[in-house]
Amino acid sequence: MIRYIFLCFAFILISSPATLRAEINTDGRILDIQQVTSDQGITAWLVEDHSLPIIAMRFSFTGAGAAGDPADKQGLSNMVATMLDQGAGDYDSQTFQLLLDDHNITLGFGAGRDDFGGSLKMLRHHQDLAFDLLRLALTKPRFDEEPLERMRNAALSRIRNSLSNPRWIAARIMNDTVFDGHPYALNAGGTLQTIGRIDDAAMRDVVEKRLGRDNLVISIVGAISADEVKDRLDALFGDLPAQAELTPAETIKLQNQGKTVLYEHDIPQTIIQIIQPGIARDDPDYYKAAIMNFILGGSGFGSRLTEEIREKRGLTYGISSGFFNLEHAKAFQISTSTQNDNVADMLTLIRAEIDMMRDTEPAKEEVADAKAYLIGSLPLRLASTDSIAGLIQNMQLDHLPPDYLDRRAAKLDAVTVQDVQYIARKMLAPDALTTILVGRPGNITPSVIIETLPHVE
């Protein structure tokens, strides 16, 4: 999800900015990113910054995420992520957690659909312990029965809790609908059945096969030098297998395009998720699409969807658009919610805004405003050591060059009003919109009614 947010510049508007940690350097670069390669050939991006004694690190194993989980063990990677910090080496679960807590070390793992990864943040003077705990977690996880049982219970609680969250329900149905037949359609968080089947052996298999040096991407920010990073890299990751054994997923075209899918749920406000094919990050038209999205629904206040639907008519508390990019599927989404009786009107209005975006050139001011924000707000996104680490990690995962930030403004600036209409006509597909509704919407004729939530029980 972090990666997804990064891809949608405009969504960043909602995040709270913090200190700009890297202003324009004397050599004119926005961020001084060093590429550090260890003796064993492990590479990391580093932004060295000693203004605070903090070190933040991100690491990802690409292609090692939940899309590789078997259908009868949905939730497997996610369970590995929750178990890696529950005991490793000589430390049992409680000892491991105590070492983290007592030294203010933040270590967390996560499984996305594509990648498996994590983050580590610490005070500089606790770095030996912090890095060693990470090394142990990755190479000598214990997967003891006691914490495993606890984490299974926590996962079951989480799934049951989700069942009273209509937004989660809408997302679940959306994934199942548009990725039908693909591993992306499965429930990365697991089902009430599959959680119980995840055992020690399955988790060890994930760690041993999917985490290799060849699919590892690392970013480090803070009070640490390039030489120190070099040594750390080998100590941390040198024991991992040189090559991961991955089963790559296939590219998938969004399924069930044009359909309206309803899940009846007894709530007064219907959750609306609209999704259609999107655009790849490395597509030459990407910047045109970024500006188009900002104008349509990416910017919150000031976007056409917000102005027409929230500000003028009061139909919703929030409406936004953005890109939803996975390794093997590129999508564009509009999310909102409204009182059940207003759903039909809302869908008509959204459709009209999509048509307008396609049929007419945007105003010059709209495009200029979009550029001004997308370019001008960059400093606010270089927030904490942590957020810079997230930013450069995502740049790596998106195969962007280290000088990307320096070149980004020019690319945005080159986009014209004609370009915006061009990409709107090319990308926006009013007849291919898949619409997910959760609630009791009035005046709607769904093409599909979901009776039982897929991949949950």
Place this chain on the structure above:
Amino acid sequence: MVIYIIGMRRIAYIALSIFIVTVLAAAFNLAIQKRSDVTAAHTDELKKAATGKAPYDEKIFGAESFTLPNGMKAVVIPAHRAPVVTHMVWYKVGAADEPRGKSGIAHFVEHLMFKGTDAYPVGEFSRIVRQLGGNHNAMTGQDFTAYHQSVAKEHLETMMRLEADRMRGLIFPPDDVDSERLVVIEERRQVTENDPRGYFFEQMNAALFVNHPYQHPTIGWLHEVEALSRDDAIAFYNTHYAPNNAILVVAGDITAEELYPMAMAIYGDIPARAVPERNWTAVPPLLGTQRLVLHHDSIRQPLVRRAYRVPSARQDKDDSLALTVLASILGDGMNARFYRSLVIEQRLASSAGFGYGGTAWDDGRVVMSATPLEGISPEAVEAAMEEELRSLIRDGITDEELQSARTRLIDAAIFSRDSLTGPAMIFGYTLVTGGTIDDVEYWQRDIAGVTASQIHDVAARYLDPDNMKRRPYVTGYLLPANQSGAQDTPPPAPAPEEQAE
């Protein structure tokens, strides 16, 4: 951009995060931060800090302050690492200041603050901030309403002009008032009507604060929000929005010396006006055990929650500090007492937490919660929580627990400085709820001074489950529709003539 509300859950979250950030802000030797060569000898610095005189007796942020002649207070938190600033204006007015029957008006006015003035018509505010590459937002809580923007330093003056303009010049266009009321109702549906947990938290809070303004949800009760008028909004705005009821907080690449002339020129000529004192009604003694049970169709995972009214930092600083350390011992992480006992040792719950929110004008809250495992009754979980409290009150805490909690809190201080908005939030929230700059700056020293006997004492005085005379609490069960029978279908609503007697 999202204008958001701080409802009960939000308050709990913000209070917690503020608490955490504040705690993190504590006690890190500034010498370390100022060192140009940080690659060596941290340990020595730390030892010095631990063994030298008054090791934590240094300011964390080095904030400066001044007051304008019209009564507007200002705090400047210098951080010169980058040419950006966060600008905030905090008003000492929140949901708890609303007239009876007008719940939600404080939050509604917050939304209407974006509906334009003569100088900047509706939409202009956001457009200008956006064009300058800035981010902005606003929030409403029980005790405050706050507006903030983050921008490059050179645009600070523009932000100040925009904010000063709407402190006095709102025009409340009738059509916009009407459409915005619908937006707020949709917001309420999203956070409460659509989510049984929203109802649950709202109703627990109402039970905890009987006869006190905190009993009303910040977003307002639905039927009252529907009836809020333009006149209600104008009256509330005219009564409370004044420079002498506001605090200016600017964090980032700025000093008080630079800010003062700008603040004088921009905010200084807004006339002060009389603002009503806070005379809130108090909670009477509640001697009965209060238990709220909510069965709901869409609930699959039960939740057990207990909330106590306890002192806030303004009401009793020492008790508040002791409760802060206590909350860390009981609730911070998987080694804290609640998790260890209920989840690991007794295997009754899949999660268990304990938190204290002490940043409030009136009473603070302690909230403990747990999610029972399948087949475990909510009563069993509640009983286990009570046992934890009884053993705490009987035996107190160990020196080891105290030491590691204090070290944990103090050692983490440095992280709070790694942010621009974080420190501004801490100062704004603390000052608007009656705290002082020194409360923030010397947090480290204050936390280091908390003793085991203080903690034992606050536990006995405020959290004793067997002594209802001391402090009231509410226990809530959020349960699936069919559990323990009885309340599957609510009784039919009484006919109108019955209601009218």
